[in-house]
Amino acid sequence: MANSMARSFLQVAATEEVASPLRVVQIEGLVILKIIKHCKEFSPALVTGQLLGLDVGSVLEVTNCFPFPIREEDEEIEADGANYQLEMMRCLREVNVDNNTVGWYQSTILGSYQTVELIETFMNYQENIRRCVCIIYDPSRSNQGVLALKALKLSDSFMELYRANSFTGEKLREKNLSWVDIFEEIPIKVANSALISAFMTELESDTPVTQCDYDRLQLSTTPYMERNMEFLIECMDDLSMEQQKFQFYYRSLSRQQAQQQAWLQKRRSENMARKAVGEEPLPEEDPSNPIFKPIPEPSRLESFLITNQIANYCNQINGVAGQSFNRLYLMKSLHDK
Amino acid sequence: MAASKHTVLQFNAPSTASLSAKVHPLVILNICDCYVRRPDQAERVIGTLLGSVLPDGTVDVCNSYAVPHTESSEQVALDIEYHHNMLVSHQKVNPKEVIVGWYSTGLGVKGGSALIHDFYSREVPNPVHLTVDTGFRNGEGTIKAYVSVNLALGDLQLAAQFQKIPLDLRMLEAERLGLDILKTTAVDKLPNDLEGMEVTMERLLALIDDVYKYVDDVVEGRVAADNSIGRFIADTVASLPKLSPPAFDKLVNDSLQDQLLLLYLSSIIRTQLGLAEKLNTAADQIL
Numbered sequence: 001m002a003n004s005m006a007r008s009f010l011q012v013a014a015t016e017e018v019a020s021p022l023r024v025v026q027i028e029g030l031v032i033l034k035i036i037k038h039c040k041e042f043s044p045a046l047v048t049g050q051l052l053g054l055d056v057g058s059v060l061e062v063t064n065c066f067p068f069p070i071r072e073e074d075e076e077i078e079a080d081g082a083n084y085q086l087e088m089m090r091c092l093r094e095v096n097v098d099n100n101t102v103g104w105y106q107s108t109i110l111g112s113y114q115t116v117e118l119i120e121t122f123m124n125y126q127e128n129i130r131r132c133v134c135i136i137y138d139p140s141r142s143n144q145g146v147l148a149l150k151a152l153k154l155s156d157s158f159m160e161l162y163r164a165n166s167f168t169g170e171k172l173r174e175k176n177l178s179w180v181d182i183f184e185e186i187p188i189k190v191a192n193s194a195l196i197s198a199f200m201t202e203l204e205s206d207t208p209v210t211q212c213d214y215d216r217l218q219l220s221t222t223p224y225m226e227r228n229m230e231f232l233i234e235c236m237d238d239l240s241m242e243q244q245k246f247q248f249y250y251r252s253l254s255r256q257q258a259q260q261q262a263w264l265q266k267r268r269s270e271n272m273a274r275k276a277v278g279e280e281p282l283p284e285e286d287p288s289n290p291i292f293k294p295i296p297e298p299s300r301l302e303s304f305l306i307t308n309q310i311a312n313y314c315n316q317i318n319g320v321a322g323q324s325f326n327r328l329y330l331m332k333s334l335h336d337k
Numbered sequence: 338m339a340a341s342k343h344t345v346l347q348f349n350a351p352s353t354a355s356l357s358a359k360v361h362p363l364v365i366l367n368i369c370d371c372y373v374r375r376p377d378q379a380e381r382v383i384g385t386l387l388g389s390v391l392p393d394g395t396v397d398v399c400n401s402y403a404v405p406h407t408e409s410s411e412q413v414a415l416d417i418e419y420h421h422n423m424l425v426s427h428q429k430v431n432p433k434e435v436i437v438g439w440y441s442t443g444l445g446v447k448g449g450s451a452l453i454h455d456f457y458s459r460e461v462p463n464p465v466h467l468t469v470d471t472g473f474r475n476g477e478g479t480i481k482a483y484v485s486v487n488l489a490l491g492d493l494q495l496a497a498q499f500q501k502i503p504l505d506l507r508m509l510e511a512e513r514l515g516l517d518i519l520k521t522t523a524v525d526k527l528p529n530d531l532e533g534m535e536v537t538m539e540r541l542l543a544l545i546d547d548v549y550k551y552v553d554d555v556v557e558g559r560v561a562a563d564n565s566i567g568r569f570i571a572d573t574v575a576s577l578p579k580l581s582p583p584a585f586d587k588l589v590n591d592s593l594q595d596q597l598l599l600l601y602l603s604s605i606i607r608t609q610l611g612l613a614e615k616l617n618t619a620a621d622q623i624l
Contacts (some may be wrong), residue, residue, distance in 0.1 A: 030366045067428040093402045096374040314603040321596045332589050
């Protein structure tokens with residue numbers, strides 16, 4: 001007699017909640033300013049900090065953040081760091097700030113942030129929090145007049161693979177995973193309370209041109225491009241080293257297979273000889289023979305990360321080159337007038 | 338002033354007559370945020386200002402945090418332990434930030450503020466008191482800074498007068514970038530390189546148009562000529578480098594070619610990456 005529309009309580013409890021995919025990260029202006037200030041103060045050193053906020057539907061709201069002190073490599077400072085975090089969270093709770101960790105932020109230089117540590121930190125966070133995001137800020141690009149803020153997340157398929165710790169070619173082909181799929185970039189939206197925007201409109205300076213316009217119109221980009229190219233070249237070197245590792249692996253694999261074939265042939269001929277004499281044939285496989293030991297396949301993780309890095313540099317170069325084109329044409333037309 | 342039998346009301350002027358304060362917009366945002374999040378029964382928010390004192394005497398306010406307090410008509414109680422804890426935590430990150438004063442929301446200085454100011458002056462010699470009017474009572478959000486000046490009658494301390502000091506809102510270049518975004522309540526996405534470029538060029542165009550119109554007006558006699566502006570304009574036009582057209586063209590073309598070279602290089606690298614990846618993952622099938 002149960003209504004087919006209504007589900008029993010048991011059924012509802014049994015169906016797992018499907019998390020809606022994260023589509024947008026909504027950051028408050030306050031957080032952006034804090035991140036900018038913190039990263040700028042300590043540049044060129046790299047700094048990190050914690051993000052606090054709320055997880056609402058398909059939007060991840062980041063409402064506050066606090067910076068981490070720079071940690072030296074010391075055992076006892078580890079406990080200190082955890083204490084600092086707890087203390088900050090407790091204090092912020094008292095002033096009604098959402099003390100719900102939703103991720104962390106870090107600064108980077110010229111976009112070179114794809115390292116194994118990043119992935120490891122992600123995995124650590126993911127164990128405790130269902131959805132976390134990492135915000136990358138690049139203070140060196142603000143000299144170009146660009147607000148280089150990115151929100152990253154590891155893609156789910158990559159995380160599964162990482163947990164299984166297997167990056168062999170087959171698995172990757174199965175999942176159809178390529179280096180583009182490791183990190184997912186999530187669009188950022190900025191939201192502000194009405195009070196803040198009222199104040200900001202008030203405080204806005206009256207000059208029609210701001211400093212960032214001067215930065216953008218600057219003609220010389222050579223130092224920035226040079227550094228970008230340097231990093232790019234280093235990465236290419238790393239990539240070619242990884243390629244060589246693969247080559248070595250494949251060569252040894254094929255050599256091993258050839259050896260196996262040769263051995264097998266020998267065994268078979270031996271067996272034929274034995275049969276002729278009437279003795280027991282020897283088994284065709286011999287696991288104790290070192291030729292049959294499978295060679296471990298090198299992990300592809302490093303090469304993926306490096307590839308990502310290189311792609312990033314290329315993107316940056318493209319962006320800056322586009323800007324330079326604009327500037328040069330502008331100069332040209334101004335001069336012609 | 339010779340000491341005489343008459344008791345004279347003395348104003349002890351602050352030691353640096355040119356004391357002024359510079360405030361980063363982050364502090365204002367922080368204060369607004371704390372105000373929005375305040376517990377329901379509190380009317381205003383009180384907190385500590387962190388920063389540094391520059392060598393010429395100006396106070397540079399970089400950061401702030403709210404301190405829970407209870408206020409009634411007679412007395413004010415501040416959570417001192419919380420204040421110390423937050424201070425210690427903040428100093429772990431940035432040891433150079435010290436207490437430079439305190440803030441409260443609401444227009445004007447209230448009676449209880451003197452007590453709080455007293456407390457803060459025990460921590461730091463000359464604290465700055467910042468008021469941020471979140472109620473917009475004057476039709477605008479007024480932000481004022483005060484230092485306390487002691488009014489003494491002979492040897493007796495009569496009262497402390499809050500004297501206004503000039504306030505300057507300062508920001509870093511990077512923050513200025515962010516400020517554009519902050520002005521509206523919501524922005525759908527952060528501008529990327531080319532869009533920002535577009536905005537800048539539009540602004541430049543507007544500027545040039547303005548100057549053009551001004552010069553036109555002056556020539557036609559509609560606006561009185563201002564010599565200093567005229568000189569500025571002449572200087573700007575003269576600062577364009579005097580290159581002959583072919584030399585200039587060569588310069589521009591060279592730069593263009595450099596950029597094109599870099600673009601080409603990056604495209605090649607991307608193709609290489611694509612190839613390498615195909616080879617890596619497909620290699621198993623070759624064997």
